[in-house]
Amino acid sequence: MTLxxxxxxxxxxxxxxxCMLFRKSLMLQxxxxxxxxxxxxxxxVCLMAHTARGTIAVMNVGSWQAPFGITLAVDMLSxxxxxxxxxxxxxxxxxxxxxxxxxxxxxGFFPLMLILLMGVNGAFVTGDLFNLYVWFEVLLxxxxxxxxxxxxxxxxxxSIKYVALNLLSSALFLAGIGILYxxxxxxxxxxxxxxxxxxxxxxxxxxxxxxxxxxxxxxAGMFPLYFWLxxxxxxxxxxxxxxxxxxxxxxxxYSLIRVFTLIFTNDPEFLHGLILAGAGLTMLSGxxxxxxxxxxxxxxxxxxxxxxGYIVMxxxxxxxxxxxxTVIYLAHNIIVKTNLFxxxxxxxxxxxxxxxxxxxxxxxERPGLSILFIISAMSxxxxxxxxxxxxxxxxxxxxxxxxxxxxxxxxxxxxxLTLYSMTKIWAYVFWKPAPAPLPDLDPMAPGKxxxxxxxxxxxxxxxxxxxxxxxxxxDYAQQAAGQLMDPQGYIDAVLGGAK
Amino acid sequence: xxxxxxxTATRYMFPPLLVFSVYVLLRGHHYPGGGFVxxxxxGSAFALYALAFSAADARKxxxxxxxxxxxxxxxxxxxxxxxxxxxxxxFLTGTWWKMPLLTGGVLDIGTPLVFDIGVYxxxxxxxxxxxxxxxxEE
Numbered sequence: 291m292t293l294x295x296x297x298x299x300x301x302x303x304x305x306x307x308x309c310m311l312f313r314k315s316l317m318l319q320x321x322x323x324x325x326x327x328x329x330x331x332x333x334x335v336c337l338m339a340h341t342a343r344g345t346i347a348v349m350n351v352g353s354w355q356a357p358f359g360i361t362l363a364v365d366m367l368s369x370x371x372x373x374x375x376x377x378x379x380x381x382x383x384x385x386x387x388x389x390x391x392x393x394x395x396x397x398g399f400f401p402l403m404l405i406l407l408m409g410v411n412g413a414f415v416t417g418d419l420f421n422l423y424v425w426f427e428v429l430l431x432x433x434x435x436x437x438x439x440x441x442x443x444x445x446x447x448x449s450i451k452y453v454a455l456n457l458l459s460s461a462l463f464l465a466g467i468g469i470l471y472x473x474x475x476x477x478x479x480x481x482x483x484x485x486x487x488x489x490x491x492x493x494x495x496x497x498x499x500x501x502x503x504x505x506x507x508x509x510a511g512m513f514p515l516y517f518w519l520x521x522x523x524x525x526x527x528x529x530x531x532x533x534x535x536x537x538x539x540x541x542x543x544y545s546l547i548r549v550f551t552l553i554f555t556n557d558p559e560f561l562h563g564l565i566l567a568g569a570g571l572t573m574l575s576g577x578x579x580x581x582x583x584x585x586x587x588x589x590x591x592x593x594x595x596x597x598x599g600y601i602v603m604x605x606x607x608x609x610x611x612x613x614x615x616t617v618i619y620l621a622h623n624i625i626v627k628t629n630l631f632x633x634x635x636x637x638x639x640x641x642x643x644x645x646x647x648x649x650x651x652x653x654x655e656r657p658g659l660s661i662l663f664i665i666s667a668m669s670x671x672x673x674x675x676x677x678x679x680x681x682x683x684x685x686x687x688x689x690x691x692x693x694x695x696x697x698x699x700x701x702x703x704x705x706x707l708t709l710y711s712m713t714k715i716w717a718y719v720f721w722k723p724a725p726a727p728l729p730d731l732d733p734m735a736p737g738k739x740x741x742x743x744x745x746x747x748x749x750x751x752x753x754x755x756x757x758x759x760x761x762x763x764x765d766y767a768q769q770a771a772g773q774l775m776d777p778q779g780y781i782d783a784v785l786g787g788a789k
Numbered sequence: 790x791x792x793x794x795x796x797t798a799t800r801y802m803f804p805p806l807l808v809f810s811v812y813v814l815l816r817g818h819h820y821p822g823g824g825f826v827x828x829x830x831x832g833s834a835f836a837l838y839a840l841a842f843s844a845a846d847a848r849k850x851x852x853x854x855x856x857x858x859x860x861x862x863x864x865x866x867x868x869x870x871x872x873x874x875x876x877x878x879x880f881l882t883g884t885w886w887k888m889p890l891l892t893g894g895v896l897d898i899g900t901p902l903v904f905d906i907g908v909y910x911x912x913x914x915x916x917x918x919x920x921x922x923x924x925x926e927e
Contacts, residue, residue: 296880303867310860353873353882 294340295349295362297333298372298411302326302379306404316395323383323400330407331376338369344769346783348417356417356784357478363417363784366770370617371414371544374624377752378536379407381745385632386529388734388742389639394439394527402439403533406432413541417784419467419477422545426463426509430456433538436530437522448522455518459508466501473498480784482553483777499554499561503568506549510542512602513571516595520579523594524587524644528635531587535594536628540620543601547616550605551774552781558608566606570700573599577707586634586644586719589711590627593670596704597623603701604685607692613771615684618763622669622677622756629666629749633659636742637719646715651724660720662746667712669753672705677756680764792841799841806834814909815902824905828912835913836920844924847917855918862910869903 305326312318340347347364350356364372383403390399409429416422438449471477473494474485486495504515511519523534546565554561576596583589601623604616636659637652638644653660669676682705689698734742756763773779810830817823839847848855873882885899 292877292879293874300867300870300880303863307860307863307867310856311864313856350879351881353879 292349294333294337295347295364295415296351298330298337298375298415299408301329301333302404302408302411305329306401306408309401309404310398313396313398313401316392319395319400320383320387323404324380324387326404327376327379327383327407330379330411331373334369334372334376337364338373341366341369342766344773344779346773346780348783348786357476357481360421361417361478361480361784362415363480363780364415365773365780366766367544367547367617367774368414370621370766370770371540372411374540374621375407375410375414375537377749378533378624378628379403381628381632381749382529382533382536385532385635385742385745386527388738389529389635390527397439399436399439402432402436405429406436406533410537410541414544417479419470419479419482419549423460423463423467426460426541426545429538429541430460433534437526437534439530440526442525445525448525451518452522455508455515459505459515462501462508463505466498466505469494469498469501478784479548479552480777480781483781484785486553486556495554496557496560499550499557500564502549502554503546503561503565506542506546507568508542509539510546510602511539511572511595511598512568513575513595513599516572516576516598519595520588520592523591524585528587528631528638531591532628532631532635535591535631536624539594539598540601540624543598543620546602547605547613547774551613552777555777562606562608564606565602566694566697569599569603569606570697571599572596572602573700573704577704577711580711581707581714584646586637586646586649586715587631588644589715590630590634593708593711594627596708597627597670599704600682600685600701603697604688606697607685607688607694609688609692610768610771610775611691612685612688613774614764614767615681615688617767617770618677618684618756619681621763622681622753625749625752625756626666626669626678629746629753630663630670632746632749633663633666636746646718648725649719650722651720653720658743659746662743662750663720664716665750666753667716669757671709671712673709675754675757675760677753677760680757680760684764684767795841799837803834803838806837807831810834810909814905817905818902824908825912827905828909829916831909832913832916832920835917839920839924844921848921851917855914855921857914858910859914859918862907862912862914864907865910866904866907869900869907872900 305322308322309319312322337347341364349362351360351362386399406429409425409432412425412428413422416425434449434453437452438445467477470482474482476482476485508515523531550561550565573596576592576599580589580592580596583592601616601619604612604619634644637649641649643649665676669678672678672682686698686701689701810827813822813830814824814827817827835847835851838850870881873884874880876884883899883901885897888896888898890896
């Protein structure tokens with residue numbers, strides 16, 4: 291049990307080391323990556339089972355007691371995120387076994403992917419702010435290389451924007467950490483929560499909180515500094531796009547949730563109000579930008595922005611129900627968004643283009659793939675009985691109860707526009723007759739094609755399952771939200787040893 | 790670049806630099822130093838060699854692929870966290886083993902040293918991957 295919280299970090303690291311040592315053999319690397327991903331998922335499920343009844347798994351690395359050493363603490367939110375990261379790792383590693391070209395694998399795609407996952411998992415389990423910064427750097431460094439791997443022109447252009455804005459955000463984050471440390475003398479999140487709660491340094495705390503909001507907001511793709519996202523996400527191969535869009539922005543969102551429920555709860559009127567305003571603008575600008583796009587992957591990438599708005603909206607409302615909505619939305623969005631990117635990758639593999647004007651008639655040729663797309667797309671738009679419906683419903687009920695009419699109106703309107711974008715893709719790519727017959731590029735045998743589609747089928751089943759079993763999912767999310775709203779349990783679990 | 794002065798100097802500098810890198814690595818146990826600095830020393834020795842002769846020569850001298858060294862270093866650092874688990878301690882807790890010496894004394898050997906050796910190798914591997922790649926680009 292003392293080992294469990296650190297396993298999500300150790301497993302991908304060990305996998306990456308093995309992949310590096312056996313980098314000559316493509317087969318072995320693929321097998322190692324898939325096996326590592328499955329082990330990650332397994333540990334995450336164990337952790338989820340362990341924390342499901344409200345216990346918080348805590349571990350002091352190197353036996354240095356909190357608040358002096360680095361503490362890993364896994365609560366219900368962390369374990370949900372770990373499970374989702376595990377699912378995504380499995381899907382992406384299986385998908386890239388079929389989709390990725392030899393040179394990219396040779397150059398180190400799998401070790402980098404696993405290092406990226408290590409960074410993501412590390413960010414989810416850590417209970418120390420500086421350690422969180424370190425994990426951000428780990429995952430960013432890996433993502434810089436993954437993004438630029440292949441060296442195509444648009445890729446490099448996107449990478450530069452990505453690197454520049456993320457470095458800016460890291461600098462802000464680090465400056466915030468410095469000020470906070472100078473003020474409180476600790477970076478252990480639980481200890482910080484205690485210091486801030488004493489409430490002597492009100493103004494300074496609020497200023498630092500805004501710095502953190504900007505730093506994580508950039509990483510999450512929130513308004514107004516989100517334009518790096520549509521510039522960079524659609525450029526790399528589909529497997530990388532799926533991994534990034536599913537996971538990377540969510541690490542920013544996760545950090546935002548963690549910090550603004552545990553530490554900066556000193557001035558919710560102002561701070562969470564600011565987050566709520568940001569959420570509304572993020573939703574709106576994302577969906578409007580998406581409506582103007584005519585490239586399948588670009589539409590999906592810009593839509594990430596508007597979805598982030600929904601997730602953050604729950605945090606901005608800052609009620610238990612709203613946070614439960616945020617948790618459900620996070621899970622729903624990671625599953626659905628990744629799936630849509632994977633389907634887009636499959637379309638590209640078949641036809642060699644993402645352009646809506648050139649594509650067409652796919653429903654006739656590949657009804658299976660089309661159904662996978664339409665289910666995820668409808669789920670994203672929030673059509674019952676899929677996962678997106680319940681996620682949005684929870685958020686909107688929370689908004690109505692909090693009497694935040696404006697944000698509810700925005701959320702509903704954006705929902706309609708999402709439906710518009712999704713049906714646009716559906717109508718152009720799958721329904722309308724192909725404008726000019728495109729060559730069928732797919733050389734895969736039917737058996738291999740089925741294996742290629744397997745991750746997408748899995749995710750589609752999951753989005754339906756979340757909709758069908760909305761009751762238990764909602765109960766879990768509500769418990770997780772309860773933990774977040776009352777951080778005393780977290781603080782006691784982390785500092786318990788020191789008292 | 791072919792400078793006979795640099796080449797001759799490098800031949801003399803190279804062994805002491807490597808010895809010094811190991812000294813710094815071991816000294817890091819109680820005093821300033823450690824795996825990171827030691828790795829930089831060793832890396833700069835090979836970088837100097839690559840400058841004086843060529844990156845290909847330096848590679849030959851190194852014998853192992855730089856990426857193998859990096860991976861191996863990571864593995865060593867990772868493994869150094871495992872022994873404390875058998876004593877019921879948390880991952881990466883410093884665990885010590887008192888080795889009796891033939892001369893009668895006792896040598897303390899601990900997992901932090903193993904971790905540092907891992908760091909040494911990672912720094913060496915990464916540094917040389919960069920230096921060699923840049924050196925061969927021309």
